Amino acid sequence: MVKSSALSVTTDQTRKNLGEAYLKFEVSLGVQAGLIMKQVQEVLVLPTSQLTPIPNLPVGILGLMHRRSRVLWVVDLALLLGVGVLDYSPQQYDIVIVRTGGSAIALAVRQVGTISWVQPAHVQPLPSDVIKGLIPYARGCMLQSQDIVFLLDGEAILQAPILQANADE
Amino acid sequence: MVDQFDKTQSGYAAENGAVPPISDAVEVDNMTPPKSEMARPALIAANRDLPHPAPTVFQRIKRLGFRTKATALAIAIATLPVLGIGAIAYRLANRSITLQIRETKENSALTLSQKLASFMAERHGDIQVLSSLPILTNPILRDATSSTEKEAVLERFVEAYKAYDNITVFDLKGNATLQSDQQTILSQSEQAYFKAAIDANKVLISRPVRANLTGPYVIYLTAPIRESGGGRKLGIVRAVLPVRSLTEQLRDYTRSNSEFSVLDGSNQIFLSSQEALIGQPASSVYSQFSAIQSRRSISTRVLERRIQTEQEQLFASYVPWAGNDTVPDLNWGTVLGTPTEVAFAPQRQLLLTFVLGTGAVMVLTGLLAAWLANRATRPILAATTAVQDLGSGKLDTRLTVRGSDELASLGNHINGMADQLQVLLHNQAQSVQRSQFLSEVITKIRRSLTVDDIFQTTVNDVRGFLKTERVVIYTFNPDYLSGTIVAESIAPGWIRGLGKIIDDPLEPGAIDRYKDGRVWSVEDVQSAKLSHCHCQILERLQVQANIVAPILQNKEVVGLLCAHQCSSTRHWTPEELELFGQLAAQIGYAIDEAHLLSQAEAxxxxxxxxxxxxxxxxxxxxxxxxQLLGEVEGAVSGDLTVRADVTADEIGTVADFFNSIVESLRQIVTQVKEAAGQVNASLGDDEQSVRQLSETAMQQAEETNRTLNSVQQMVQSIQAVSSSARQAAAVAKSAFSTAEAGGVAMELTVQNILGLRETIGETAKKVKRLGESSQQISKVVSLINQIAVQTNLLAINAGIEAARAGEDSQGFAVVAEEVGELAARSAAATRDIEQIVATIQRETSEVVEAMEQGTTQVVEGTRLVDNAKFSLEQILTVSQEIDQLVGSISNATVSQVETSQAVTTLMQDIVRSAGRTSESTMQVSQSIRQTVEIARELQESVGTFKVS
Structure with missing residues (x-):
């Protein structure tokens, strides 16, 4: 895991001056987050009928889905980050599939946004009054048209204790 | 008359040379005496039946005589069984004989066919023999014998068999090599039979064929010649068999009146006893040939055979080929026929025999039955004739009776009946005579007026009728102990009894007996048991036999009618007794009558x-x-003081009444005088009061005139009221029309409001539809939004892929990014659209609400207009009522005018009547004056009466 993150950093440094490409998305209402494109494998819209709920799972894991002959856990990212709960009522979820190294996970978010390029210089440390749940997973944040975008670390998300406990089981 | 008629009839008959039938019945009818007409009801009935135009057979049979019927019945009983048995026997015999005929016919036909078959079998054998002749088959012998010798052999064969025309041997090519006669024979290779013979390895018999068109039929018999031992076919031997030889064989059949025909396989006649039939097809010769032939077995029936135009009925049998195994089946049929009259001759003979035999038996039995019936009915007919004679009045007719059977007893009875009839007729005549006598005597008695005359007449007539010596009438004295002879008629020479008083007391029983009107007779006084004194009385009068009948007056015995036979004893017949009794009764009646007459006179x-x-x-x-009138004469001249003498008789009563009347009159006159005076006084008073009345009437007339004036003034004012009322009516009418126009305008307003309401409703609907359309738009917009989101995602994914691919696909990533941006913009645009649509929807819903409010207001307006309309209608009603009221006021004024006019008229009448009243009062006063005059005159007239 550490190896792959190093790899990604090296590749990042080979990029052009534009900066790094980030995928922007809305985790829950009013909470914007970004994920570096290298860690994103795919975004898609998943109808609820294709999500298979599994009993006796911890809160935050919605169930299983399959994509391109692979089975993935679907996680409510908002609940994971502690910034609220995803609205479960709609007929479909916006899914961001995160891949680092050999493992992948599907994050259910409120809405997928656009791709934006960020100069590393513009990345700022997290403000002090940030929600505690965000701290383990965010690398920093940036300001974009008066909105704070939390830049998330895919590896950290994959290392989340809730998933580990699940993996142990 | 009858004789004349007969003569003219017979004269007529003589002229015409024929005797017309004259009915015996007519003669008998004319000759019977008229008295017998009543005794023959049957004949009359028969005559009455004559007018019926057509009596039925049944009636005719009924009318036949008994003898005819009996004879007919007997003949029928005797002959019908014979006829029946004859018919049945003929039927049975006929059936068996028909069968026999049929069998015989079939047998002979079969025999014919068999004969034909056997003949052909012989010929078959012949040709076999010929074909195996050694000189033809054995090569050694064949070569050794010359052809001349061979031909001689063949000739011998022809002569020996006598059946063949010739015998020829052909080689296989059909050329004749050997032949029995010297005829030239052409090559036969083309002939049908020859070809068949070449092909076959056995004897063949050909169909009968004609050698030429008109020639006789011949049959070719052929057989192959084989070399002995080797079996090589050398040639054909042919025998020509003319059909004529068959005919000779069957000659016997032509003799037995029958005819035959032989048919080949195609049913063509090639051989027949009738030459004309040869060569004809059988079906054209024999009618119904197919019916007889189709069974392929022996069958027999009646056919019709035609030779050209001639036809004959044949009883024919058809026999199919009856060959055996030695001959091939030639399929020849044979028809053997006999003319029907010949074939069925035995049947006809049988019928004739039966008819003759049955007829003879029937005639014999019928004659015998008729004779017997005749003999049996003869006594009955004799009895009938006798009864007819008796019926026609010949009472002397008697039957001669023989034997003692029922018929004899019938005869005896008829004779007895005739005797009885004679006696009865005699009695009847006597009775008629007696009745006549009785009526004569009664007439005479009735004509006599006194009792003595009655008695005398009676006794004279009775003696004359009974032919006795004495007839007397004997009246009893009231004590019935003695009596007097009051009338007598006596033959000369006998003792007279007239006037003699005879003491012959009657026993009480005898009186009662006489009261019943019973007649008492004694045939011989000597032998009768009579009382001694009675006997003496009779002896005194020399009586030998007597009759006594009571004479009753008022149901009391007053006397006896006695007839005495003095010369001898006499037997009194019951008729004489009865007549005697009736006479006595008539005398009684006559006496009663005479009594009545004398009473009427008194x-x-x-x-x-x-x-x-x-x-x-x-x-x-x-x-x-x-006298009375003389006394009261003074009262006429007004003197009311006169009085009449009152006597004790009826006139006295009248006088008394008269006196009282005059007194009353005097009082009345006095009162009248006083009253006239009083009337005079009171009339004077009356005249004055009448004058006052007249004056008052005058005043009344003047006052009435004044009243009249005021009434006329009132009429004028009423007319003024009337015109005002008319003006009010006009005003009310204009108000009414205005109100109506208002009502119409209201109606129009209501209509417009309703139209507005509809328009609003439609607009609301359209707006709602607009709202629905905007909803659809929002759906489409959300779809577009989804698509934009999807596009965005796809652009991101494309970007990811591009980033993953490395530096080279940097441009692709940029494009993807741009696509993503575009998608974001379109999503934003859809959001705008959504907002706009939302605005539209909100506004449309506001419009709908406004519309609904408008509808409510319209409804309210409609209601208000309706209220206004209702008020207008009320105005209308009110103005109508006003109009009516004004009209009624106008009417009332009119009637008031009329009333016031009537009042005027009445007033005028009153004036007039017041005038009349005054006139009348004048008249009354005049009348009163006249009355005074009259009263004075009355006083004067009353003064003329002298009252004191």
């Missing part, structure tokens, strides 16, 4: 005396009246 005498007395009394009364 009554008339009494009545005359009474009328004389009455006349006398009347005259007395007249005298008294004259």
């Amino acid at each position: 009554a008339r005498h009494v009545a005359e005396t009474l009328s004389d007395e009455q006349r006398q009394q009347k005259e007395d009364l007249q005298m008294q009246l004259i």
Whole structure:
């Protein structure tokens, strides 16, 4: 895991001056987050009928889905980050599939946004009054048209204790 | 008359040379005496039946005589069984004989066919023999014998068999090599039979064929010649068999009146006993040939055979080929026929025999039955004739009776009946005579008026009728102990009894017996048991036999009618007794009548005396009246003081009444005088008051005139009211029309409001539809939004892929990014659209709400207009009522005018009547004056009466 993150950093440094490409998305209402494109494998819209709920799972894991002959856990990212709960009522979820190294996970978010390029210089440390749940997973944040975008670390998300406990089981 | 008629009839008959049938019945009818007409009801009935135009057979049979019927019945009984048995026997025999005929016919036909078959079998054998002749088959012998010798052999064969025309041997090519005669024979290779013979390895018999078109039929028999031992076919031997030889064989059949025909396989006649039939097809010769032939077995029926135009009925049998195994089946049929009259001759003979035999038996039995019936009915007919004679009045007719059977007893009875009839007729005549006598005597008695005359007449007539010596009438004294002979008729020379008083007391029983009107007779006085004194009386009068009948008056025995036979004893017949009794009764009636007559005479005498007395009394009364009138004469001239003398008789009563009347009159006159005086006084008073009345009436008339004036003024004012009322009506009418126009305008307003309401409703609907359309738009917009989101995602994914691919696909990533941006913009645009649509929807819903409010207001407006309309209608009603009221006021004024006019008229009448009243009062006063005059005159007239 550490190896792959190093790899990604090296590749990042080979990029052009534009900066790094980030995928922007809305985790829950009013909470914007970004994920570096290298860690994103795919975004898609998943109808609820294709999500298979599994009993006796911890809160935050919605169930299983399959994509391109692979089975993935679907996680409510908002609940994971502690910034609220995803609205479960709609007929479909916006899914961001995160891949680092050999493992992948599907994050259910409120809405997928656009791709934006960020100069590393513009990345700022997290403000002090940030929600505690965000701290383990965010690398920093940036300001974009008066909105704070939390830049998330895919590896950290994959290392989340809730998933580990699940993996142990 | 009858004779004449007969003569003319017979004369007529003689002229015409024929005897017309004259009915015996007519003669008998004319000759019977008229008296017998009643005794022949049957004949009359028969005559009455004659007018019926057509009596039925049944009636005719009924009318036949008994003898005819009996004979007919007997003949029928005797002959019908014979006829029946004959018919049945003929039927049975006929059936068996028909069968026999049929069998015989079939047998002979079969025999014919068999004969034909056997003949052909022989010929078959012949040709076999010929074909195996050694000189033809054995090569050694064949070569050794010359052809001349061979031909001689063949000739011998022809002569020996006599059946063949010739025998020829052909080689296989059909050329004749050997032949029995010298005829030239052409090559036969083309002939049908020859070809068949070449092909076959056995004997063949050909169909009968004609050698030429008109020639006789021949049959070719052929057989192959084989070399002995080797079996090589050398040639054909042919025998020509003419059909003529068959005919000779069957000659026997032509003799037995029958004819035959032989048919080949195609049913063509090639051989027949009738030459004309040869060569014809069988079906054209024999009718119904197919029916007989189709069974392929022996069958027999009646056919019709035609030779050209001639036809004959044949009883024919058809036999199919009856060959055996030695001959091939030639399929020849044979028809053997016999003419029907010949074939069925035995049947006809049988019928004739039966008819003749049955007929003879029937005639014989019929004659015998008729004779027997005749003999049996003869006595009955004799009895009938006798009864007819008796019926026609010949009472002397008697039947001669023989034997003692029922018929004899019938005869005896008829004779007895005739005797009885004679006796009865005699009695009847006597009875008629007696009745005549009785009626004569009664007439005479009735004509006599006195009792003595009656008695005398009776005794004279009775003696004349009974032919006795004495007839007397004997009246009893009231004590019935003795009596007197009051009338007598006596033959000269006998003792007279007239006037003699005879003491012959009657026993009480005898009186009662006589009261019943019973007649008592004694045939011989000597032998009868009579009382001694009675006997003596009779002896005194020399009586030998007597009859006594009572004479009853008022149901009391008053005397006896006695007839005495003095010369000898006499037997009294019951008729004489009865007549005697009736005579006695008639005498009684006559006496009663005579009594009545004398009583009537006495009554008339009494009545005359009474009328004389009455006349006398009347005259007395007249005298008294004259006296009375003389006394009261003064009252005429007004002197009311006169009085009449009151006597004790009826006139006295009248006088008394008269006196009291005059007194009353005097009092009345006195009163009248007083009253006239009073009337005079009061009339004077009356005249004055009448004058006052007249004046008052005048005043009244003037006042009435004044009233009249005021009434006319009132009429004028009423007319003014009327015109005002008319003006009010006009105003009310214009108000009414205005109100109506208002109502119409209201109606229009309501209509417009309703139209507005509809328009609003439609607009609301359209707006709603707009709202629905905007909803659809929002759906489409959300779809576009989804698509934009999807596009965005896809662009991101494309970007990811591009980033993953490395530096080279940097441009692709940029494009993807741009696509993503575009998608974001379109999503933003859809959001705008959504907002706009939302605005539209909100506004449309506001419009709908506004519309609904408008509808509510319209409804309210409609309601208000309706209210206004209702008010207008009320105005209308009110104005109508006003109009009516004004009209009624106008009417009322009119009637008031009329009333016031009537009042005027009435007033005028009152004036007029017041005038009349005054006139009348004048008249009354005048009348009163006249009355005063009259009262004075009355006083004067009353003064003429002298009252004291």
